[in-house]
Amino acid sequence: PRLVGTGFEDYIGEAWNLRLVSNLHAGVTIREPHAEDARHTCYRWHIQDPITFKKSLKVELERRSFITVKDPETGEAVRGDFKYRPDLCSSVAYWYQRTVATSTTPFPTVEERLPPEIWVVPRDMVASEMKDGKSPLKTSPGLNPINKNNKMGWVHFARRIFHAENDKVGAWFEVPFKVSAEGRYSISVFQILFREYGIWKLTLLGPDTEKVLAERLDFWNPYITRLEYTPEASIYGTNHEAKVGICDLKPGDYVFRFECIGSHPLSFNERTGTNGLGIGIDGISLRKLPWGDMHAWYKDYLVREKAHNEKQATEARRVVAELDKAIKAYKKDLGHYPEALEALLERPAELNMSSGTRIGHWPYFKGGRIPLDPWGQRYRYAAPGRYNPDSFDVWSVRGESRQLDRWIGNWDAAE
Template sequence: MKTTNRHRLAIILLLAMIQLGACQNKRGGSDRTWFFAEPFPYLDRAKSFQISSYDTTGGNNDRINIHADSTVTIANIQGEGMITRMWFTIDSRDPHFLRHILLRIYWDDEAFPSVEVPIGDFFGSGFDYRHHLPRYVGMSSGGYYCYFPMPFKKGARIEIANETGEEVYAFYYQINYYALEKGTLPTDTDYFHAYWNRDIRTDYPENYVALEAEGDGFFVGLNFNGQPYNRSLFYLEGDEMIFVDGETRPSVYGTGLEDYFTSGWYFQDGEFSALYHGLTLLDTENGRVTAYRHHIPDAIPFKESISVTLEHGHGNKEAADFSTTVFWYQREPHAPFPVMKGPRQRTPLTRLIPNNAIPPSALKVKPPGKAQVEDVGHLGPDWLDNEQLVSKDDAFTLVLKDLEEAAYEVDIFMSQGPDFGTISILHQDKPLASFHGHADKLSPKGKIGLGTLNPDEEGKLEIRFEAEKGTSGKTGAGIDAFVLTPKREYVPEWYLIGPFPNPRLSDYQRFGLDSAYTPEKSTALDKTHVGIDGQPLKWFKVSDGKGGYDMGLWQYFDPYEFIIIYAHTYIYSPEEQSVKMFIGSDDGSKVFLNDQMIYRFLDVRIAAPDQDEVEVTLKKGWNKLLVKAENNFGGFAFYLRFSDPLNNLHYSADKKPPL
């Protein structure tokens, strides 16, 4: 049977509709399924062209040079058509050229680009070049490719902006497109869009926002880069939340970021590349993740608006560096994108300043005499959300006030640069460290440990900086942040007993924590109690001076999942005083002080120091402390300590008096 062109087109469209029913969205006679039809359904009304960087002289110099701080147009197509393929390969001396070179695309003579993305992020990795092979956009053995169909009615212009600060000596490209007969495309054609966003430090309670778009279209996915400040993957505990057409509750609500990328358990089996989802990079040492999820079979349509957001950790509790490239189609016009961040603000993190860092702008400065302290604004590229403090005089003192702990481990993060010399750091006239800060350009020097320091009785700590002129004749210091870590001393010894049952209906309906087992009523150490499966239980002593996962409750109990245990000890205070109790637990816990409940927490989490704090009053003499801890599944631990600014608390499970 002879197949006519009309029949062939009908068959192709039918196959496309079956393949991509999720993208089908007919309004006003338009059919969106043709976007991803293979082969392209309008071949009978199309002519194929390729624009490339070939050597027009007939030689083999098939590339272009892009001068520093310049923009070149590599394609300027007139008339109706569709781009079907883009391919690049690049030679740049800039180690961060993936973030410092921009790709821009304009449709139909628009004033603002519909695509504006750092070139590495567009093709799948902003950290470094990573071979990975998703179906529509990726990196393949030195090349960069994109097969997203990109229709246009009047024309298309593609620009490359070199913001590396130096010449790009070799930029190769090929752009494949169909020139179409006028009127081939629907009047309400959806145009391809891509937008890049970055929050260098997600230290806020709201979700990270990857995309806010208004109009009529459909979302087809994103590329993601994440890096924490504490080298932990806990930020993956966040969920994706996608709001469509003004929803107050998202119609897409996830279970974790690695789950969104169709993986699990913190990407437990490492990197992989699939057609529509993949893990391009997993750097467990630094917590870096690059991943992609392309919603082609499961595109998300919107009629009025879409908001694509990601939690940074459970409840947005993790500070991390998030960057995303989002891909979507919509009918023009689109709202202009925010102004693209500068190249320094796009550079990947090279210095990890922990979550609990204190910026110098939060500190009081005591300059001697006529010394002046200058605030030079954002340092970049690694600490853009806080200010750098620079002094170009001989000495100054930073004052940290209202400190509540008796001792702190103090670390300082500093920068080197052309204006900096040799700095000596002192506390109470005692030298702590020396810093040689001169360098040809402003750059991170890293962490300098100052050791354990004790605030005075008023909770004040003064750290003095003295500048010495070196051979360069420079003086001064560049200070990025302080990190004060309390010298945590956990309650050192306990009597433990368990396991008791932790019955449950679901993860959020567990009854053990609020079931008063016999040790809660009597802490007599010689008494035997009945635990899980009728096993006889007795108190036993643990005195290793450790806390949390160092103590590891799972090693003491069998079984250790879905159980309740008790921990009992005493605290001696020479006088009545108010102090703070700090606790972290995996999972829920209760705390009783002198037989009164002072704390209750019921949720699933991983224990960490000082997750919660409670103001408590210790009576003069011995105070009885009872902790009730429950485990759901997995890890099992708790951290518990008290602030002790006067250094006069004493702990003993057997009430042994202080020496």
């Protein structure tokens, strides 16, 4: 089976957009806001409508939709509709079979399936974790971060977090890391939200770089007020991913600088009896995106798209001309038009019953099957036609069935 054109959201039970929803046979478990680094996870179970196969199964989804990029010179958004996107996609399939399934090709490694990712783990940099007792972390006077037991520490499944007791606005610490490959990175801070933590400003420092990633990164835990998170939210906190920006980074040494700028009004530190100013971090992720400057990519894409579309249109016109010729030959032999294009593939019974001197123009269309058009859709046929009411229409919708003026049909030749 294949899904061509718009409407992927319909396949998973949605319409005009994706929303967070979990139903019995379809749903969306991750749906991030529209952005260059947005991630989505969807599922669809064919329990009530199974797709059967005997030897192998190939499923295709067309990767076309709208795309928006920002012009770095003007800051304006440039939008393209129904474009081939550079999305990074992966899938998992489950099926039922009577025998044990065996693979003919080795399963790709994690490195082959996922984009490169840099993990910065501050808990592993505190003094107690270093062999020489010297931490690479820099801190303001009096700030002594530790590696603390906490089941919300998910990075590397260590169940430990970076934790810093803090009583002062203006306290700071710096976490060093290294970038070895130039590229465009999506940066996320995996916060530990807790009842006594404060608000921190995050700045990225490095080669030709000084960028504020978050003016106010609040580490107070709002989930302590919700019954379904009791008691873990109050005891351990909540692991929360905060996406803080996309940066073009060169190879070199960098620093994440955290600076305490205040506290949430409901944050409370029982030890001091005042608003909490501490912080907890599981880790910081830098995901290398599989593309560079999106605006430069889009300008190049438009050039390649034009050449690609012209090649597709040329091929569609060629097949439409062949089908037009075959239908006319069928009509000449039998005196009427075929009911469907598939009739061009079988020798008509009328020819078999005719005299031996009447061979006709069989075969009408060679190849054994009617091909799909270059956009992966079937060629359409109607007799009488809409554009050729006295004969027939045969056409390709050109992948855009809503835009009739872009269809490629045998009326072009007639006109």
